[in-house]
Amino acid sequence: MPKFVCTFCVVCYLLSAIDVFAQDIYAGKYKAVFTTAPKVVPSTKTTDAPLAGNGDIGLTLGGAPDRLRFYIGKNDFWRAYPVYPGGGIAFPGALNVDIDALKNANYYAEQVFDRAFISGKFKKGELAVSVEAWVSATSNQIILEFTSNEACEVKLNLWPAEGNTAVTSSGEDNGVYWVARSFENTPLLEWPSHIALAMKVIGSDLSANQGLVLPADKKVVIAITAYTNHDRKDWKEAAIKESGSLTIPAIESLRVRHEAHWKSLWSKSEVRISDSFLEKYYYASQYLFLSSSAKNKFAPGIWGPFITQDSSSWGGDYHLNYNYQAPYWAAYSSNYIDQVDNFDQPLLDYMEKGKEHAQTLLNIRGIYYPVGIGPRGLVTTRWPLTPEEMQRRYATPENTIDGGYKFLGQKINAVFSVGNMMMRFYSTYDVEYAKRVYPYVLECANFWEDYLKFENGRYVIYMDHFNEVMPNLKNNGQWRNRLGDFNSTLSLGLVKMLFKGILDLSTFLKVDDNRQQKWRHIISHLSKFPIGEADGRLTLKSVERNASSENPRATGLARVSIHGLILPAGVVGTKTDPGLNKILLSDIANWKNKAINPGSWGNTLGNGIETSFPGAVRVGYNSEEILRYLKERIAAKSYPNLYITQDGGGIETLAAVPLTINEMLMQSYEGIIRIFPNWNKKKDASFKQLRAYGAFLVSSNVKNGKIEYIRILSEKGRKCNVENPWPGRRVQLLRNGGKAEMLEGEQLSFDTVENELIEIL
Template sequence: MEATEWKQRVKKYKGIFTEPPQTVPSDKVVDSPVIGNGDLGVTISGRPDQQRVWISKTDFWKAQKMYPNGSPCLLGGIDIHIPDLVNASYYCEQRLDEAQIVSAFHGTASSVYITSWISALENALIIEFSCEGQAVSVKPDLWVQQGNGSETEYGQESNAVWATRRFSGDDIEWPTEGVIAMRSSAGSPSFTLQPGTKQYLVAYVMTNHDEENYLRESIRKVGLIDEKAIASLRSDHEDWWSTFWAKSAIDIGDELLEKFWYGSHYIMACCSRNKNFAPGLFGNWITTDTPEWAGDYHLNYNYQAPWWGVYSSNHIELSEPYDTPLLEYMSSGRRYAKEYLGIRGLYYDVGIGPKGLPTALCNTPYENGHMFLGQKSNSALSTVNMLMRFYYTYDLEYAGFVYPFLTEVADFWEDYLIFENGRYVIYHDAIHEVGTYTESHDDDHWDRGLEDMNPILSLALIRMLFKGLLDISRQLQLDAERREKWTHILEHISEYPTFEREGKTIFRLTEQGYDWWPDNTLAIQHIWPAGGIGLDSDPGLLEIAKNTITVLNRWTDYNGFPTIFTAAARVGYEPETILRELRRQCSKHSFPNLFIFFGGGGIECCSGVPATINEMLLQSHEQVIRLFPVWPRDKAARFHQLRAAGAFVISSELSGGKVTLIEITSEKGQDCRIFNPWLNEGFSLIEVDSKHPKEIEWKLSSDIISFHTEAGKSYALRHHES
């Protein structure tokens, strides 16, 4: 299939709405159609005659200390009154391919069609109106959210109306000010829509984080958007999304799972592109000032999880915002480690915000007025995404950028680990947000994780961190003198704890402390995302991993969707079961806008389907590429430009139970190692970039095909039919 044909696959997948959304406003994810450009986010609710356009932005935060005061907040919106559509029928499509909301409302005498989109490259919202039948009156009202200590202002200049909302004052760490400037093509906010004509409503949204003179600039920009400018914006918008969808694709013969694979990438592309402000728990569709859990960056998996699918899906660009708040918080993390634990390194609260904002302070005598919740693993868990990005890209500039963070997390564990009886041991590190503790404590030394020892997730994160640092430090030629210590930790860290449950040996949450948690998937997070076990691991560990998933027997979980399915794929669990249960969860726990929702978090669920399907189609754990390793052999499937560790971009196809196509592009010239899909059968390896494709040398050892690559060149493995 040609690249253009792959790109077309997304066109058939849409969010379909046949009735007005029911859960807007929401303190979690919305059930309404969504659009966005990675910074500006818009969702639309209401009946045909009373449409409400909710406008929010990734950088519109109330930067106040003390939980839950520091959070992203609602900026405002536009109410669109069309009285002639009272009792009209409701139909709306959220079109993924071009990031548009297209609505059709059929009333008694008139039908109105509304198309809404946000420019992919500017913070401009365009709403297009047309109608059939009788003319209708349209009255838009611009508004911004009131209260919560904010100040608001309204005004008009020329043919534009504007409204601002700001948070500032002595109790605010840094001010946030935002504006929505709006104008219509009719020359006044209200207009009569005539059959056979089009009218446009345009809004430009800015904050003080974009531009110091944000009010003046937004008024200027909205005034420049005429029909010619809209056509130019539309062309650029379509080009951006076309390029985005061309980067990777799947064809697995399952339209439901494909829809959520594409839908999850759509949501991430809509909310994760402002490098200075990462999306919070619920993306950039904030419809209240009191989002659940402050809507902040929760570091005990919620913040990290949304991006776990973008690396293997070849959408590295969507991860650009991820590192920013983590690096901005380093000075605080460094201070907490020194003041509260007397060690080096980074000690992070369970929740943080942008620009070093502490969002997890609380009025309790415990944990020095913070919510560490007994957990020492938050900064280590934050390195997962950094190391995923490094291994999938071998981008040494990026590796150097995050290396100081990685080494300071290593400082923490070098000091915090206890070496006793020939192994490194972790004490006082809670596996869950409520660790075990004794009742005999005083308020000055209270520790929720007092009795937890060797939590299994931390054991895996330490392995991941120090292995990653050894690899990166060699690539960057830095800290050679530290590698002996890092290697010693890797070779002597405690083994994963296990115990017997339901007649099977399974993983235990801690060596001492909690053995099991009844409604959480903590028992498998060392597999995914920490990467502690994979298909190349010891067979005994793999068996324990599969036993653990079987005993869990809980594919539905308050927090587990981003982890349980991908962990099952990573260790080779029964693929038919994975697909059946994944399909069931997508059907039962989703909104028409393709948000998958469970009790905890929001955009975190965007990684569940992509990461799972990608791991079933292509694995590169320990840099051995396996094609269709956990996929039913009788089920045809193919994929276009998924990414493997080693900076390889791969396309492949499974048909008739056999791999029939393997195409590989090497971005960084790493040696390539592929598990041979054609055991005892012939194949050839072709370099396809030259004018005259040529065979190149390869080696076969223990069923692993290995060969040297050159950066920027492409290769094809071709099966010789017998």
């Protein structure tokens, strides 16, 4: 290769790389491998089984080779009851596939990322049976394709889950076997839910007792169609009819569309780093998130669509003090905007109830949300409905706390979600999206305008608690003595985020100019984040004071305070507040002194891997240490399906590795694009089409210690600010392949036009 390459050739090369990128699915380099049958299935939490999904329907493969069980979950199938256990997302049912000839057979399965399917191979002696299972990305079909090298008998049993007030039914219609499960006409049920699973077998005759023969060397296809009444009014009839119409050519057409869909998803962005272990978990986490969330579908709950029984932990609901928001955090920078589109609807649907809570319980304007909600205005977190059940579960008969709803001492449940809304707005500058969420953000502003107190020249926050405060068996129902947090770091950060965000939205939409002065006054006069001293150094405090102390011990930056400062709040950074950032950096450096064993750095074994690791990246902690600790944490708690597990939640962990890596390679949260801001440049790396604030798609690479180029596609034609990755050097700007201006300085600022491709060399 010649030492010097003309600028035009470099641009041609970079543009051609886009086309190569579109053809090559890098995620296909990795897969999850299983050599023993899963053990944690069924489960009330995350399962260790092979998984596939389309963002609405989830498929979980459980059982040994002779007793395979395909569990079917669906994001929109809920028992709309306001208390859990009992209420929350519900389990539709499953298909048992019994092959007696495979008793004690060898087990081997793969979870394949690029094409989104489960592949199983089971051998006993000379008999070898294979299955390929996938959930159609473009329809409501589950496809199971079996082949065997020898003829063997198979027994099928498609069944609906029973109990929990459900009504079930089953039948056969022209060779289609179907089951249905319904929740309706029971006290306190807010809306009915129905689901039908309709099965057709192609390639072998299915007997009346659902037995068949797998012929030698011939494929047998089992197709299951799943519809709820939230999909369509004729949910059962449609499921039966669609399954009945399926043929091998129709299924092959589904496969083509399915693979094209996933190829399109994987082309949205790409990351390559010099670490195959973390790359594998990066793409596994992206695969599991993309399998859990889809546009125009119900948002996933805590466990996504991979439900294997009723009464999942916490009802599998939308837990609003981080669990619901966190799974989406990596999706914005990963350019998966369609997959975050379902986030807002449950929040918008609850607004009328939220206004009622604020007025009735606090006598103020705005919206006030309990800790857990569901879709369609459902509350999932009422206290038990009788004093006796309250006593049994929480050691007090008082089930009328806060009107019977679980707020757990926190006022931040509604405003927490504004963080995600602002991430999407800043990432897209989409006018229609801004209009959609502005009423919600405005009601949050109304709430906090009324709730804040202006004292001694500053706004302060009473009785919004850093941690959940509630009666339970451990404290013997005694909890009120813990009430009294004043100026929680979490509250201060989220409120500051809220008013900065609504100022930007108001200006963008040209509305409510008359209220901006008040909002600016709140931002400039909000209490500062409380700082204390520990071990001879300045350190963050959780609260300015609490019920037990006027000057509580400073415990440093941790998961909950990161939520208020860094993720999702984004109100602290290297430019925003360098002094505070330095204190936070010192706090993170102290985490290693608190780590009890490998994997416990940042105290993330219980909760917080998706928060603490990217939070450490954002404030500038050493990237090599972060990656080492991240590997230790993954090794400490993860499953063969590459699901990173923790005690307190499920799909939020899917943001951990992608967000940590994305933040190392590209940041934009202060309105400045930073390329490889916290990456060891001795390690080669590249990224393509990461999404930056300002509606920019950014690509770059570092090779042999040098950043070679930056490519920026401007979607909305906004002004672009880039931190110069070549300090002290002038750079050449190219616009759509042609030479433009030369730039220099610490920060490169330039105008763009809509859909313009910028190259910086």
